[in-house]
Amino acid sequence: MIILPIEQDNRTTIDAFIVRQWFSLQMVVHGEVIDMSAVDGWYAFDYDDIVGLITYRIVHQEMEILSLDSMQENKGVGSALLGQAIAKAKIYGCSRIWLITTNDNLSALLFYQKRGFEIVKIHYNAVDEAKKLKPSIPLFGNNGIPIHDEIELEMVI
């Protein structure tokens, strides 16, 4: 497996991957609509396939992870991509790395907390608001849990 940056010449392939995972190139998070076709990131490539993708942006010396997807779970793909982002945040002198997940995403809460992230805020009913901007957001998430809240995790660097 190799980790490669998103670049102009692979943008179309990456965009198609994002749409397959998230049904749209528009992500609604903390009340903001984000154009995922313009964000930076890295992808994991194995035997001619994209097996994972992490996207991020850096604003005011803080790195926000916008998405992290692994197509081959429990093989180190997610950890390798997150490690790449943490290394970049350190090089750029970021004060923290943060991200939003949702209350149903127990595997993400496990994954990030085991890697040094802490829950710092719960934005109650934020997903209910996001659904008004993006009606395709499902009512129920992992394990049939109703999705309502955004959970903010951070790693202070």
Ligand SMILES: CC(C)(COP(=O)(O)OP(=O)(O)OC[C@H]1O[C@@H](n2cnc3c(N)ncnc32)[C@H](O)[C@@H]1OP(=O)(O)O)[C@@H](O)C(=O)NCCC(=O)NCCS
């Ligand atoms: C959360 C997510 C990104 C994790 O990705 P992943 O590729 O499974 O992550 P890893 O393989 O690096 O780590 C997962 C587990 O596999 C273990 N693992 C890694 N390599 C392994 C190997 N070769 N053999 C056995 N286990 C291994 C890790 O130790 C880890 O266990 P731990 O968390 O108990 O320490 C993935 O579940 C996912 O894509 N979820 C859906 C999208 C999502 O929710 N994204 C996060 C919201 S931003």
